[in-house]
Amino acid sequence: MSTLHNSGRLTRRTIAILAATVVTATLVLLYFIPRESTFGYVYEQGKPWRYPQLIASYDFVINKSEAEVSRERDSVLAAFRPYYRVDSTVVDSQMTRLRADFEGGHLAGVMPTLLPRIVDTFRRIYAHGIIDSHEQQTLAAGGQGMVRLVNDMQTTGCNVQDFYTERTAYAHLAEALGAFMPAAILQKLNLNHYLSVNVHADEEKNASERTSELARVSDNCGMVQSGQLIIDRGQIVGADHVKILDSLKVESERRQSPTADSWLFFSGHLVYILVVMGLLVIYLKLFRRDYLASPHTFLLLFTLVTLFPIVTYIMVDYRFYSVYLVPYAILPMFVRIFMDSRTSAMALFASSLLSAVVLHSPFEFLLHQTIVGFTVICMLRQLTERSQLLRTGLAAVAVGLVVSTAYDLTQSMGTEAFDRSRALQIAASGLLLLFAYPLMYLVERIFGFTSSVTLVELTDINNPLLRRMSKVAQGTFNHSMQVANLAAEVADKIGASPQLVRTGALYHDIGKMLNPAFFTENQSGVNPHDSLSEENSAQIIISHVTDGLRLAEKHHLPPVIRGFISTHHGDGLVKYFYIQYANKHPEEEVDKALFSYPGPKPRTREEAVLMMCDSVEAASRSLKEYTEESIQALVDRIVDAQLEAGNFRECPITFRDIADAKRTLVDSLKTIYHTRIAYPEMKRPEKPAKNATESPLRSLFGGQHRKR
Numbered sequence: 270m271s272t273l274h275n276s277g278r279l280t281r282r283t284i285a286i287l288a289a290t291v292v293t294a295t296l297v298l299l300y301f302i303p304r305e306s307t308f309g310y311v312y313e314q315g316k317p318w319r320y321p322q323l324i325a326s327y328d329f330v331i332n333k334s335e336a337e338v339s340r341e342r343d344s345v346l347a348a349f350r351p352y353y354r355v356d357s358t359v360v361d362s363q364m365t366r367l368r369a370d371f372e373g374g375h376l377a378g379v380m381p382t383l384l385p386r387i388v389d390t391f392r393r394i395y396a397h398g399i400i401d402s403h404e405q406q407t408l409a410a411g412g413q414g415m416v417r418l419v420n421d422m423q424t425t426g427c428n429v430q431d432f433y434t435e436r437t438a439y440a441h442l443a444e445a446l447g448a449f450m451p452a453a454i455l456q457k458l459n460l461n462h463y464l465s466v467n468v469h470a471d472e473e474k475n476a477s478e479r480t481s482e483l484a485r486v487s488d489n490c491g492m493v494q495s496g497q498l499i500i501d502r503g504q505i506v507g508a509d510h511v512k513i514l515d516s517l518k519v520e521s522e523r524r525q526s527p528t529a530d531s532w533l534f535f536s537g538h539l540v541y542i543l544v545v546m547g548l549l550v551i552y553l554k555l556f557r558r559d560y561l562a563s564p565h566t567f568l569l570l571f572t573l574v575t576l577f578p579i580v581t582y583i584m585v586d587y588r589f590y591s592v593y594l595v596p597y598a599i600l601p602m603f604v605r606i607f608m609d610s611r612t613s614a615m616a617l618f619a620s621s622l623l624s625a626v627v628l629h630s631p632f633e634f635l636l637h638q639t640i641v642g643f644t645v646i647c648m649l650r651q652l653t654e655r656s657q658l659l660r661t662g663l664a665a666v667a668v669g670l671v672v673s674t675a676y677d678l679t680q681s682m683g684t685e686a687f688d689r690s691r692a693l694q695i696a697a698s699g700l701l702l703l704f705a706y707p708l709m710y711l712v713e714r715i716f717g718f719t720s721s722v723t724l725v726e727l728t729d730i731n732n733p734l735l736r737r738m739s740k741v742a743q744g745t746f747n748h749s750m751q752v753a754n755l756a757a758e759v760a761d762k763i764g765a766s767p768q769l770v771r772t773g774a775l776y777h778d779i780g781k782m783l784n785p786a787f788f789t790e791n792q793s794g795v796n797p798h799d800s801l802s803e804e805n806s807a808q809i810i811i812s813h814v815t816d817g818l819r820l821a822e823k824h825h826l827p828p829v830i831r832g833f834i835s836t837h838h839g840d841g842l843v844k845y846f847y848i849q850y851a852n853k854h855p856e857e858e859v860d861k862a863l864f865s866y867p868g869p870k871p872r873t874r875e876e877a878v879l880m881m882c883d884s885v886e887a888a889s890r891s892l893k894e895y896t897e898e899s900i901q902a903l904v905d906r907i908v909d910a911q912l913e914a915g916n917f918r919e920c921p922i923t924f925r926d927i928a929d930a931k932r933t934l935v936d937s938l939k940t941i942y943h944t945r946i947a948y949p950e951m952k953r954p955e956k957p958a959k960n961a962t963e964s965p966l967r968s969l970f971g972g973q974h975r976k977r
Contacts, residue, residue, distance in 0.1 A: 279562055286564045291550065294575040295542050301582040302538055303627055310518075310629060311588070314511050319691070320629055323499045329520040330489040331513055341486045347412060349482055352471040353400070353427075355420040359467035360395035364388055367463050383450060390445045391463060394438050398427075398468040402434035419471060438464050493517075503677075541626060549574065549619045557612055559921070569607065569716040573600045574616050578623035585627045592628065593637070593694040596701040597621070598665050601642040603705070606652050607718045617642040637672050644668045645702075653725050653768075658706055666699030719827040724772045727830065728753075734824050735775060738782050744790030745781045748886065749774060755937050756882040760875060762933045763926040770875040773833030776826060777879060780817025780834070784809055790890075803850035807843040807864045814838060814866055836876045837883050839916045840868030871920045878930060880916060881908050885934050895942035897935070904934045 310320060333341075371384050398418065408416065408429045418427045433441065439461045446455055493499065493513060500510050549571075553561045560566045577600055581592050600620055604613035621638045625631035648661040673691055709720050730736065739746040753774035757767040785791040787798065787809050798806040817834040847864040871877040884907045892899055908931055911917065917927070 279558075283562055283564060287550070287561060287567060290568060290571050291546050294571050295539070295546060297575060298542050298578055298582075298623065299535070299539060301579045301586075303582060303586040310514065312506050312511070312514055314506050314508060316506055318500045318502055318504050318506055318510075320502065322501050325493045325495055325497045325499055325517070327495050327520075329493055329516060331491040331493060332488055332516040332519060333490050334512060334515070337490075338486065338488060342483055345482050345486060346479065349479060350415050350417050350426070351408075351413060352417045352419055352424075352474045352478065353468050354471045355398060355418065356467045356469060357421075359465050360392060363395075363463045363465055364391060367391070386449070387446065387458075387460070390442055391460075394433060394441060394464070395467055398432045399435060399438050399464065399466050400429070400432040400468045401466050402436065404470070405429055405432065405434060418468070419474075432468055435461070435464050435466065489516075538626070542623065545619050545622050546571075549615060552615050553612075557609070560608065560612065565717045566608065569712065569718065570604065570612070570616055572716075573603060574620045574623070576600075577620050581624040582627060591691070591694050592624070592634070593691060594697055594701075596698045596704075597624075597638050598641050598645040598661075598698075598702055599705050599708070601646050602649055602661070602702070603709070603712060605646050605649050606709070606720055607712070610646050613646050614643065617646075633676055636676065637669060640672050641665050641669045652709075653721050655706060658703055662699045662702040665702060666696050669695040669699070713827070717828055719769075719829045721768055723827065724768045727772050727826070728768075728775060734779060734820070734826075738779060742778075742782050742785035742788070742791050744792075745778050745785065745788060748790050749776075749778055751941075752777070752879070752882050752886045755886055755934060756875075756878050758937050759878045759882060759930045759933045762929050763874065763878070763922075765874040765878060769829065770833075770878050773830055773875065774879055774882070776817075776821065776830050777833045777837045777883065778813060778817065779820050780813035780815065782820070783816045784813070788813070790887075798846075803846040803853070804863050807846040807850075810843050810846070811864075811866055832872070833876055833879050835867070836869055836871045837879050838866040839870040839880060839911075839914075840866055841911075841914060841916065842866075870916050870918065873920055874922045874926065877917050877920045877922045880911060881927075881930055882934065884911065885938070889938055889942070892942075895938075897939060900938045900942070901935050904931050904938070908934075 310323075312318065367388065368384070408414075414428060414430075415426055416429050418425050442460055442464070443455060446460075490512075493516070499513055499517065500506065504510075506514075550561075553567065553570075560570065577595065577597055580595055584590065584592055584595070597617075597620070601613040601617040604616045618639065621635050621642075624638075625634045628634050644664055645661055648664050649657065652658070670692055673695060706722075709722065712718060713720060713723060726732075730739070735746070738749070753771045756774045757771040759765075760767045760770040781788050781791070786795075787806075789796075798809075801809070814835060814837075818831055821831045821834055842861060843864045843866070847859065847861070850864070851859050871880050885904055888903055888907055889895075889900070892903060908927060912927065
């Protein structure tokens with residue numbers, strides 16, 4: 270419930286704040302909107318497709334799964350035969366060492382005739398190939414039975430087990446030379462020193478050939494043509510669908526990587542957001558200009574309209590659960606409570622449009638949020654009880670489930686294909702609506718609004734401030750209660766807020782608590798004004814407004830209630846003391862400022878109603894007789910005087926409202942001061958006494974006596 274302090278006049282300051290608000294909201298939305306239209310579909314094999322019919326909008330290849338590609342690569346690597354190269358320099362260097370040792374080394378003295386035979390045996394072994402024993406075991410363990418042996422320019426296939434190791438080569442050497450050489454001499458020769466590995470893996474060629482073989486493994490297994498149906502709503506997602514959808518996701522992300530056309534994407538969203546914001550501003554200008562003239566009102570409106578799309582953008586960008594978990598109905602709920610139903614519907618529609626632009630099923634989202642939001646608007650006229658939130662939440666869940674189910678049925682989906690997780694999300698969002706109650710307090714504090722719940726709490730007569738007034742200024746308290754009832758009746762008649770004006774009426778005279786004896790309704794025979802000058806008396810009377818504002822601030826009363834305290838007398842005169850002073854000093858020009866209330870004049874219809882009711886109720890106590898004519902004359906005189914003084918120029922109250930207010934005041938006062946019927950006295954017929962000596966006691970009891 271807002272308090273608008275003007276009737277729709279837009280100042281330059283207000284226009285500047287409005288423009289800054291719209292620009293800020295637009296920039297914030299652009300900042301949070303996903304830079305890329307992410308794939309966003311959530312699917313699982315064996316589950317129904319929950320989205321609308323999906324048709325390819327461009328050609329793309331069907332990628333193999335990582336497991337398939339990995340299996341094919343492993344198969345290629347398993348079949349790959351590594352390349353090994355024979356190092357011909359090894360045998361020459363070793364044989365040179367052998368000859369040198371025979372001629373002058375440690376083999377000197379061995380029969381020279383053995384050397385050619387030894388050398389020939391070595392060359393046959395080296396020609397067969399010697400490989401490292403550890404490498405041979407590794408190849409065998411890895412299933413590499415065959416390798417390609419490169420000798421000079423010739424490549425041949427060889428079994429890895431056909432190669433010698435240094436150990437098997439020496440065993441063969443010993444066996445070949447043992448037939449013509451004693452074992453003692455053979456052992457003395459230590460011929461194993463001349464055996465060395467001469468077959469090594471060709472790492473460079475192996476890497477090149479492996480890369481070439483792996484490059485032949487294709488990552489795709491087909492293609493989807495533009496316009497081809499991929500999957501329909503409600504269809505069970507199969508393995509082939511998963512492969513196609515995964516491929517579409519990869520292609521979509523590839524296509525949406527930053528390019529030179531990104532400015533088109535940015536420009537499109539900018540124009541879209543500005544159009545929606547512009548429509549909201551146009552609505553306010555045409556139908557609720559008073560909201561545009563109130564910065565705290567349109568700040569709240571644009572904050573709520575912007576907040577929920579931001580939440581949606583973040584959830585879509587980070588793929589955080591489902592947007593149906595978000596209680597969007599809080600937006601129309603708050604706007605309905607603090608503003609009105611038409612603005613609530615418009616805000617809901619604007620926020621839903623801004624949110625739907627990044628979703629895959631925008632129509633379904635708009636349909637769901639619009640109907641649920643309208644349900645909340647219809648359920649909440651004024652929030653005065655916590656139970657209303659519970660009923661509203663249950664209604665929102667029920668309507669949301671019905672709408673979701675009905676929409677699925679319109680898409681020719683069977684019951685087995687219904688999205689049950691969506692039902693849980695809708696139920697959860699309904700429960701989150703209950704957080705509107707504590708959030709309402711936060712909104713009131715930040716934006717300066719006062720909800721009907723707060724007003725109901727303030728009207729509790731057990732409130733410390735009201736309880737104190739009932740003790741120290743009982744007459745003022747009774748006056749405030751009476752004014753509250755009158756003002757609520759008038760407000761209800763003219764379409765203003767009865768709850769707001771009732772609360773304002775209860776607190777409008779709290780300043781009198783500081784000097785209660787100086788006000789007529791609290792006096793009991795002694796009037797302290799008799800010993801004061803008119804100027805001092807007027808200042809004491811006027812001070813109940815400023816004292817009331819200080820008390821209101823001390824006790825943290827909302828600004829809307831403080832408005833009633835400051836405006837219920839406007840800037841009018843304390844006429845009693847002003848006239849007294851003028852009569853005593855006819856030759857002087859009276860300074861009206863000494864006898865004038867600080868103001869301002871009423872700025873809302875509710876404040877105008879309180880001014881009328883306050884004056885009429887106080888004056889009605891001075892009537893000598895309470896007839897319809899006297900009450901009518903009193904009401905006309907007071908209200909017409911206020912109208913003539915210009916007290917209602919700054920508030921949006923009409924002549925028709927004033928006429929209705931007068932009639933309501935007359936009817937209410939007639940009821941309050943109605944004449945009671947005088948009850949007749951019972952007349953008893955006189956009976957003559959039977960016995961002149963009858964006792965007074967017997968006469969008192971009607972002459973009845975008991976015979977003894």
